[in-house]
Amino acid sequence: MAVIAFIGLGQMGAPMGSNLLRDGHQLKVFDINPTAVQQLVEKGATAAVTPAQAAVDAEFVITMLPNGDLVRSVLLGEQGVCDGLSPQALVIDMSTIHPLQTDALIHDMKQRGFSMMDVPVGRTSDHAIAGTLLLLAGGTSEQVERATPILMAMGSELVNAGGPGMGIRVKLINNYMSIALNALSAEAAVLCEALGLSFDVALKVMSGTPAGKGHFTTSWPNKVLKGDLSPAFMIDLAHKDLGIALDVANQLHVPMPLGAASREVYNQARAAGRGREDWSAILEQVRTCAGLSH
Amino acid sequence: MAVIAFIGLGQMGAPMGSNLLRDGHQLKVFDINPTAVQQLVEKGATAAVTPAQAAVDAEFVITMLPNGDLVRSVLLGEQGVCDGLSPQALVIDMSTIHPLQTDALIHDMKQRGFSMMDVPVGRTSDHAIAGTLLLLAGGTSEQVERATPILMAMGSELVNAGGPGMGIRVKLINNYMSIALNALSAEAAVLCEALGLSFDVALKVMSGTPAGKGHFTTSWPNKVLKGDLSPAFMIDLAHKDLGIALDVANQLHVPMPLGAASREVYNQARAAGRGREDWSAILEQVRTCAGLSH
Amino acid sequence: MAVIAFIGLGQMGAPMGSNLLRDGHQLKVFDINPTAVQQLVEKGATAAVTPAQAAVDAEFVITMLPNGDLVRSVLLGEQGVCDGLSPQALVIDMSTIHPLQTDALIHDMKQRGFSMMDVPVGRTSDHAIAGTLLLLAGGTSEQVERATPILMAMGSELVNAGGPGMGIRVKLINNYMSIALNALSAEAAVLCEALGLSFDVALKVMSGTPAGKGHFTTSWPNKVLKGDLSPAFMIDLAHKDLGIALDVANQLHVPMPLGAASREVYNQARAAGRGREDWSAILEQVRTCAGLSH
């Protein structure tokens, strides 16, 4: 069993700490909220008055904080973790912060001789309580291996994201996609309602198409991801259909800001000469706009 | 076996017509492209010189044309279908057109004593050739029942969309969702590349979350669709994560027009007092903006 | 004084017709609304029962209708203008319609031997009443010269837009710019309010900068319009400032969809290597995206 400093006992951190205690680990906790600290102490944790004090003798330091400025301050600020940390310890930041901040923190910690990895989590506070979080581990192989037994006290599935900083990156991509998709889904569902179409019928149809299954595993793998842009469904036609949908939505007063933005992406793809390419070529179009194509 | 007028022998219409012939139906075809007509004639169809002539004696008239103006012209214009059509015949428009045009056409045909339904198709020209199209049938129960044997010569799956005009509606919703989602997916994939993250890792993670599975069957059913807006994941936090993603994307020069538009939707939801509601409440937010809420 | 057929007596057309009568012209009017017709008849016009009848003996035919389909139908449909029109007459469409429809109409009329020009109007119904409309004349020099005396009965300023179809084009550009600018201005004004800043102070400052004066005559003429992209104000800095504004707006719950879209344009400009160019280079960036650059 390990000695673990746990800093940040919020809605996620508190149950994560409880699960570490339940697994028999020795916990030293710090939070600015004394009630949160007290609740963990009642379960067997020791209270620390500064992050530095929590870090003394710890084999692992876990941070679960609302933003990157706080993580930086807790690690590198006055009375911060670094002031008490052993060079043999492993710092695990489980917060959701800006990936470029994560990179900078890992770099700065390394310069001071400390080892740090990023393991943000997926799923909800219910999963935090149940110990069934999704663990997105960014670190060297050694770091991931070393942290796994500790992490698995808090989660039920661990994804090795492929290196330091990659845990927070995959969290970011996943959240970006799901959060924006939520807004797009709302546009489609509201247009459905405005058209008087049964949502169940729409769901039934979409469940068998990229509308419901996404593109990553349907329309892309045998096309753009293989470099084949010959059209199964042409960008020109996709652009036309989008125009019809927006026209109908505007007649019915359904605001579609994402749809409107997407039409301009197809529009630009056509201006770039891609009108007769497969719709999956939108990926290449966006890559080009981002300066990633040759 | 039925007598069928088939008008519009393009990339989709030609193989659909062939499949009707293969099933033993008697086909009278019309297209402005003589080569397309000739190819069907060689397979046993009869050529008509006008839509009206094709319609004479037909039990079914199928139209498969590029846009609604053409469908209207072919049906109601000079030498159009109506000039030869029997009141007992059933007109089936299989084109992808503007749903409000479909409504108007069904209405105008009815006024002249004719029966019309909409059955746009899903999937690709390969499926048209194989006779495995998805048939999205809009019509009365009687129309759908009557058309089914004919339609099943061209497709492998028929969805009863729930009434006249609903076939084209469900097609529109499905295409809207999949086409806009394609552009959103490209943003996520390009951000992934710009971040140096393995796309396979991203896919693996997203395959288990709404990012990959969509919201219709994951985050919505037990929340907004049941009227429960208590937060599993708060709009405020979703908005924050979106902000981080956009900030990173802007630092890395990845244009994210859909993501940027979506942040403003969350922004507006927060202005409307929904910040602490579940992210699925975005559906209610968009409904309100569309004037659909009480 | 001329014999003029006037078709379309709505909010704009009615006072325009009145002003032609006041100037002593002989007016033959047509509208589907009998009340509108009656009011012009009381002022001295003659009622026609079809557009064709109105056109008989007319030296000029003026159309002022809500959309291009109606203009087409009134000119080329059954009992349309063409059925009564003399080849010596000049048709002047003053409606605001789709410019590519205007082109097609001018072309189709020419094929039948008729002369047509486009003269949409600017300003409001108050100006229509006062006879002080802005006349945006699209036509050959001969057409413009011939129409000018008639047109000046309805307006106080005539701009020769440079050829057939150019009147409607300049109207479109002007309206696009002013209508979208209205929404952008609202974003700025609401952010101003949310920030607790006096709108008068903001106006005072903006009145001296491109924010209030526009870019066409300030930041562009000596820069991008001369091919000089050396930075007076760098795209990188403009992008940064836009990011601050959006960040503040999102903290204050002010939705900024246009601002959000504009940041992605600057983002893309930076991806294209323009970060250190003058902000007026956004014009070149958009030209490139539209496929207009070499």
Add this chain to the structure above:
Amino acid sequence: MAVIAFIGLGQMGAPMGSNLLRDGHQLKVFDINPTAVQQLVEKGATAAVTPAQAAVDAEFVITMLPNGDLVRSVLLGEQGVCDGLSPQALVIDMSTIHPLQTDALIHDMKQRGFSMMDVPVGRTSDHAIAGTLLLLAGGTSEQVERATPILMAMGSELVNAGGPGMGIRVKLINNYMSIALNALSAEAAVLCEALGLSFDVALKVMSGTPAGKGHFTTSWPNKVLKGDLSPAFMIDLAHKDLGIALDVANQLHVPMPLGAASREVYNQARAAGRGREDWSAILEQVRTCAGLSH
């Protein structure tokens, strides 16, 4: 003549400092770039090795730095201005930073007994050299009065923005408006080019309308700003015209992301029942979306 600490000798700061020297002030300068420091020293300034040292004995401290984190660090960090500052001195931040950061800095300085104001500048580095900057002064009346003689050494026009933090706010609004407007102007100009319309003709027309003159002083003052929403130009018609423009742009492959976003704003205004209100009511619509209406 005053003793002034000047911190931040970049493209703007260096000439601003020179102008203060030219006016006879005694300057103590600090920058991390020794070359920049040396150049001011050659003109008569004294070099300081820390911000704290620069602040000793200064009556005014001017900061001109790239971002708010730097301003905070220079003022409140180790060896920062506060470590040397007299309570009688006035700190003037002339940087362009985040307004909520400005508020926090003014607050934190006040808590330590120091007086601070914000005076960001308008115009370009050429104006900095010529001493003709636009000075946007945020501060109490006393602060503005006291700073004015110093500020006028660097600029030719001073706007009293109305209180502490208001200088940076008006800078932000002005820049937001002008930077986003630049992108919108590019869309209009590129559509103009794609339509084959002379830009000079477009300019001529727009120079007399809100498209060129903006809305703040044309379409708004007698309408929405007076609470009169009776239509001079209806939202429904503006929405229609925007739809035509976007349709044309999409046919011609001109991407219009701002235009597309603006249509959805009008769309939403119509959903909110504002279709027959004056187009200036878009201001009220955006206010409502921002939660600012009753």
